[in-house]
Amino acid sequence: MIQKSALSPLFKSGISRKMGNFTLHYFPYLLELKHVFTVASGSRSSTPVVLTALEYEGFVGYGEASMPFYLGESHETVIEFLNKVDLSSFQDPFLLEDILGYIDGIAFLNTAAKASIDIALHDLVGKMMHQPWHKIWGLDPKKAPITSFTIGLDTADRVHQKVIEAEPYKLLKVKLGLGTDKMMIETIRKFTDKPICVDVNQGWKDKQMGLDMAFWLAEKNVVFIEQPMAKERREENAWLTEHSPIPTFGDEAVQRIADVKNAKGIYSGVNIKLMKCTGMREAHKMVNLAKELDLKVMLGCMTETSCAISAASQLAPMADWVDLDGALLISNDIYRGMQVENGRVVLSDSPGIGVESIN
Amino acid sequence: MIQKSALSPLFKSGISRKMGNFTLHYFPYLLELKHVFTVASGSRSSTPVVLTALEYEGFVGYGEASMPFYLGESHETVIEFLNKVDLSSFQDPFLLEDILGYIDGIAFLNTAAKASIDIALHDLVGKMMHQPWHKIWGLDPKKAPITSFTIGLDTADRVHQKVIEAEPYKLLKVKLGLGTDKMMIETIRKFTDKPICVDVNQGWKDKQMGLDMAFWLAEKNVVFIEQPMAKERREENAWLTEHSPIPTFGDEAVQRIADVKNAKGIYSGVNIKLMKCTGMREAHKMVNLAKELDLKVMLGCMTETSCAISAASQLAPMADWVDLDGALLISNDIYRGMQVENGRVVLSDSPGIGVESIN
Numbered sequence: 001m002i003q004k005s006a007l008s009p010l011f012k013s014g015i016s017r018k019m020g021n022f023t024l025h026y027f028p029y030l031l032e033l034k035h036v037f038t039v040a041s042g043s044r045s046s047t048p049v050v051l052t053a054l055e056y057e058g059f060v061g062y063g064e065a066s067m068p069f070y071l072g073e074s075h076e077t078v079i080e081f082l083n084k085v086d087l088s089s090f091q092d093p094f095l096l097e098d099i100l101g102y103i104d105g106i107a108f109l110n111t112a113a114k115a116s117i118d119i120a121l122h123d124l125v126g127k128m129m130h131q132p133w134h135k136i137w138g139l140d141p142k143k144a145p146i147t148s149f150t151i152g153l154d155t156a157d158r159v160h161q162k163v164i165e166a167e168p169y170k171l172l173k174v175k176l177g178l179g180t181d182k183m184m185i186e187t188i189r190k191f192t193d194k195p196i197c198v199d200v201n202q203g204w205k206d207k208q209m210g211l212d213m214a215f216w217l218a219e220k221n222v223v224f225i226e227q228p229m230a231k232e233r234r235e236e237n238a239w240l241t242e243h244s245p246i247p248t249f250g251d252e253a254v255q256r257i258a259d260v261k262n263a264k265g266i267y268s269g270v271n272i273k274l275m276k277c278t279g280m281r282e283a284h285k286m287v288n289l290a291k292e293l294d295l296k297v298m299l300g301c302m303t304e305t306s307c308a309i310s311a312a313s314q315l316a317p318m319a320d321w322v323d324l325d326g327a328l329l330i331s332n333d334i335y336r337g338m339q340v341e342n343g344r345v346v347l348s349d350s351p352g353i354g355v356e357s358i359n
Numbered sequence: 360m361i362q363k364s365a366l367s368p369l370f371k372s373g374i375s376r377k378m379g380n381f382t383l384h385y386f387p388y389l390l391e392l393k394h395v396f397t398v399a400s401g402s403r404s405s406t407p408v409v410l411t412a413l414e415y416e417g418f419v420g421y422g423e424a425s426m427p428f429y430l431g432e433s434h435e436t437v438i439e440f441l442n443k444v445d446l447s448s449f450q451d452p453f454l455l456e457d458i459l460g461y462i463d464g465i466a467f468l469n470t471a472a473k474a475s476i477d478i479a480l481h482d483l484v485g486k487m488m489h490q491p492w493h494k495i496w497g498l499d500p501k502k503a504p505i506t507s508f509t510i511g512l513d514t515a516d517r518v519h520q521k522v523i524e525a526e527p528y529k530l531l532k533v534k535l536g537l538g539t540d541k542m543m544i545e546t547i548r549k550f551t552d553k554p555i556c557v558d559v560n561q562g563w564k565d566k567q568m569g570l571d572m573a574f575w576l577a578e579k580n581v582v583f584i585e586q587p588m589a590k591e592r593r594e595e596n597a598w599l600t601e602h603s604p605i606p607t608f609g610d611e612a613v614q615r616i617a618d619v620k621n622a623k624g625i626y627s628g629v630n631i632k633l634m635k636c637t638g639m640r641e642a643h644k645m646v647n648l649a650k651e652l653d654l655k656v657m658l659g660c661m662t663e664t665s666c667a668i669s670a671a672s673q674l675a676p677m678a679d680w681v682d683l684d685g686a687l688l689i690s691n692d693i694y695r696g697m698q699v700e701n702g703r704v705v706l707s708d709s710p711g712i713g714v715e716s717i718n
Contacts, residue, residue: 094490096497097676129488129495131453136488136495138455138640257651281497285647292616292648317456 007060008357010334011053015079020088023055026116028075031066031303031330035152035162044069047303050078050113051334054120056093061124062335062355063311065116066275066302066326073112081106081113093125100281111255111278112302118279119311119353126352133314134347137284144316144345148173148197148323153180156187163191170343171223172196173323177203181213185220197321199226202252207236214244224321226271226298227251238266249298257282260289269296269320274312275304280353287318301326310337311353316345334358366419367716369693370412374438379447382414385475387434390425390662390689394511394521403428406662409437409472410693413479415452420483421694421714422670424475425634425661425685432471440465440472452484459640470614470637471661477638478670478712485711492673493706496643503675503704507532507556507682512539515546522550529702530582531555532682536562540572544579556680558585561611566595573603583680585630585657586610597625608657616641619648628655628679633671634663639712646677660685669696670712675704693717 007025014027031047052063067073084106090099103117126133134141149169151162166172172192174184177200188196198217204210210228217225224247229237231253241248247268254263255276263270272286283299290297299312299319304326316322322345327333337355339346348354366384373386390406411422426432443465449458462476485492493500508528510521525531531551533543536559547555557576563569569587576584583606588596590612600607606627613622614635622629631645642658649656658671658678663685675681681704686692696714698705707713 094494094497095499098499100497125497129490131488135453138453138459138484140454140457261651285651288644288647289651292620292644 005060007053007055008062010051010357014051015082019086021056021091022087022093024082024085024087024117024120025053025055026050026079026082028079029305029334031305032332033303033329034331035154035158035329047330048075049305050075050082050116051305051307052082052116052120054093054117054124056124056128059124059127061120061122061127061352062307062357063116063118063120063123064305064308065112066304066308067112068302071112071275071302073110077110078113078116081110082116085117093121093128096121096125096281100279104278112275114278115274115308118281119274119308122280122311123352123355130351132347132349132351132354133280133311134317137314139315139317141317141347141349143318144313144347145319145322146170146343147325147340147345148321149325150175150323150329151188153178153184156190159184159187160191163188168340168343169325170194171321173325174198176200182216185217185222189220193221196220196222197224197226197323198222199251200228202227202230204228207233207240210236210240211243214240214246218245222246224249224268227253234266241267247296249296251300257286257289260286260293260295263290263295264293267295269298271298271300271323272315273300273302274308275302280311280314283312283315287315291318296320298322299324303329305330305333306335306337307353307355310335310348310355313338313345313347314353316347364419366412366414367421369410369716373410374441378445380415380450381446381452383441383444383446383476383479384412384414385409385438385441387438388693390664391691392662392688393690394513394517394688406689407434408664409434409441409475410664410666411441411475411479413452413476413483415483415487418483418486420479420481420486420711421666421716422475422477422479422482423664423667424471425663425667426471427661430471430634430661432469436469437472437475440469441475444476452480452487455480455484455640459638463637471634473637474633474667477640478633478667481639481670482711482714489710491706491708491710491713492639492670493676496673498674498676500676500706502677503672503706504678504681505529505702506684506699506704507680508684508687508702509534509682510547512537512543515549518543518546519550522547527699527702528684529553530680532684533557535559541575544576544581548579552580555579555581556583556585556682557581558610559587561586561589563587566592566599569595569599570602573599573605577604581605583608583627586612593625600626606655608655610659616645616648619645619652619654622649622654623652626654628657630657630659630682631674632659632661633667634661639670639673642671642674646674650677655679657681658683662688664689664692665694665696666712666714669694669707669714672697672704672706673712675706
């Protein structure tokens, strides 16, 4: 039953600040991608993250902020945010609503920085209750769905290599919206007939073209379409959703909980990501709200270590689809947590977010 | 840290059924009211309840079904429902979503019977985590609001006596809708100028009369109106809410979570009661949903022991108003739990729902 543990030595090189009964630790880290990653908005080979740890009475919770460049956060903005955090007025980490309300009020944006505190706090409190969050939330870990595995835009040879690499996965995810959509799908279909989901990242410019593509994709065993057109084009996305033979998901259109209500009638479902929505507490509320509004639920991620991925996976039993391959795409993970077995998310029974440091 | 405890001896006279790793105990009980209680639909001097206990690996959780006659449940219907419950296929009480989904599926109605399992299961799981549910839900117990204290329709002398009895309470609740509304308010105003909230129990028949009353009541320091007209008269309740100087709450109109969405635009807020909504898990979801829809939240109760009252009080820090006086109105409570100090709800730090047997 003893869950107390020493702080991972990785944090010794970072910043440590004692604030009342809490000590917050953080350091910047660069995730190296196994493959250069191309989406509609650009390419990259690494992703900056900031790793956090929160200590309280001998318990340690771990967290993470991941900052793909298009979110507007960087090592500097996250460190600057974390330097402002002062938990000294909170006596008890169980006051999640109050603490995370305070964190959210420090700045208007900085959702990834906020998530790095939210995740560490959940890990800490879960460890103090000796339970993983999927149990605290009353969920059945066996209901976690299969996860998709992303295949970036690339040459036919490299696509073939990635399809082989994706062998354990039951669902492939493909980024579209760069004008090479049919070619990409046809290339993959040379090598496998597994179901595919596509993320257009707002790349389609015309609703009729989008609908034609939706029908074409459905014939190719594509099972849903993420963010087909620009999020501001609400009426056109709604029209596409209404007429599409396969579901649509809002992603860029859905960041915080207020966006869930606004997605009703526009998309079939919402893609919830911890780094967009400030963390596990708001994500849990978003999943519940989406279900009440009869919206489908997808859990997504950025390129992240197993820390943030395992945090998101606690909600997997409530999701219709999960896209939690972020840690699989990097070569320098520093945590062991959520596993994928036969393409399915397997949640850890370990308390909190269920991760351990592997360095 | 040891929360395991022997089953209260009260349950020895009841039914006990072993089902897999669980043992379910239950017995019928009659709550005696300190005062005969009159509402728009009738009078009563006692309320039937069924008390439950759920054992698992040496832990015991307590629950309760309260059945005021207008809900259509009785000792017989609740016992009949509980006789059907079979938890033997569930390995783990933490599977709240699955277990309570199964319970909800046993019959269409029987919400109080369902709540008696939900509450016992929450008490059990909270004890296994060594934490009260307000902490598991991340709430600040200091944010629990004042509770109202109900004064029934009666003679001026008896109303005076009840106002004296209600001395510790900062908010009085009055049942209206029997054609004696102004007289009742004027009688109370002879003895105290404390704020009052009124529950019309669908008693008003005309929206213009209702609006005239709303303005008159607002002048008398009445702070909100519960269920002014019949729940079926949605347009008229909506019109009244739109024009009323004080908020309205749906009560009879709001039973399960699906009713929360439907209350938006009709009432200013919703009155959530465990016995209407099947228990703590759905109530928690309802509170969260109401907040996202900008509806005010009120927590109500039936005439109940401190068991069901303490269960509901775990959500009090999220409520705008609470009306949790059910255990204060009875003379034969068998639990000690939530306390009221200076009119304010004081939550227990004890795990689960925070009650102990007092017999």
